[in-house]
Amino acid sequence: MKSVLKASVFALTTAFAAGAFAADYNVDPAHSSVSFVIGHLGVSQTLGQFRKFSGDFSYDADKLDTSKVSLVIDTTSIDTNYEPRDKHLSSPDFLDVKQFPELTFKSTAYKGDANGGELTGDMTLHGVTKPITFTLHKVGEGKDPWGGYRAGFVATTQIKRSEFGITNFIPGVTDETDITVRIEGVRK
Template identity: 55%
Template sequence: MIKALFTPALLSAALISGSALAADYDIDPAHTTVLFKINHLGFSETVGRFNTFNGSYSYDEAKPSASAIEVTIDAESLDTNHDARDKHIKSPDFLDTKQYPEITFKSKGYKGSATQGTLTGELTLHGVTKDVNLAITKVGEGKDPWGNYRSGFNGSVTIKREEFGVDQMLGGIGNDVTIELFVEGIRK
């Protein structure tokens, strides 16, 4: 469930970044966050994140539809700020991270402008691959104080966890998982 939430968001954020010419970027894990939230008992939303991931993307501001991104998330890096809950989510009841240690996203296409659009790609979570659509918004780009060129963007997607085979406790825990991405990349 948590895997599915983070992966799409990370991927969409990375794809939307722009530059004057076609360029390749590495996702900067120190300045990127993949969050997810899910309803808990109809009373509140539980928020979590994945702490370990890597990925890269290419983007051409003149031709955004040619952009591409790939992201891999370490499912064991799930963190909801509660050890017992994290252990349960990583168990076979939910993400089964021993059997499915990675969550991946690979883009298939992008529609929109250089600053806003929809990123489509394949999200693989819990051994199931599904197409997802992420809403992406570019935040900015330019040189940092150390001479690197960076781009940043936000993205979001809501998935149904049962579609990825994560269907335990649907009565008490929501089926919809919202993934929010806050991505920063460094041009190679």
């Protein structure tokens, strides 16, 4: 009887431990952001963000090669704190949000450790899909006050918008665009 009890406790402990490390998360948009910086006329930089997005990720600190991320950004939610510029950026001159209402990212690989590394994936912007690599940094993880569990990351990259077919006003508006994604996920 003792060995049956020990075997049952071991099996439950092993099952719990495996589930404790491998987890799926939903992106919490209230505590996450997708922002960008682009140069203007060689004299300044413009900061913008997308207000609406959703996504999820799987994260296993012991099996990082199985981690994955999926993000969908509503391009109509662009916000640079100046409505006339937002309308212009939404037009066919730039994002053409009527034809391309979403920007997506789906990861394909991760190289690094549990604290950070390089996250590679396919980004689709303006109807063009290209591989890009984010530098990823883990901010932290832990229990929240409501009985849930959260994990947070910051990812940065630079793209050339011309590679996605957005070429108007180069070089006045720089080709290079810095992107920062701050994600807080709630474990499912």
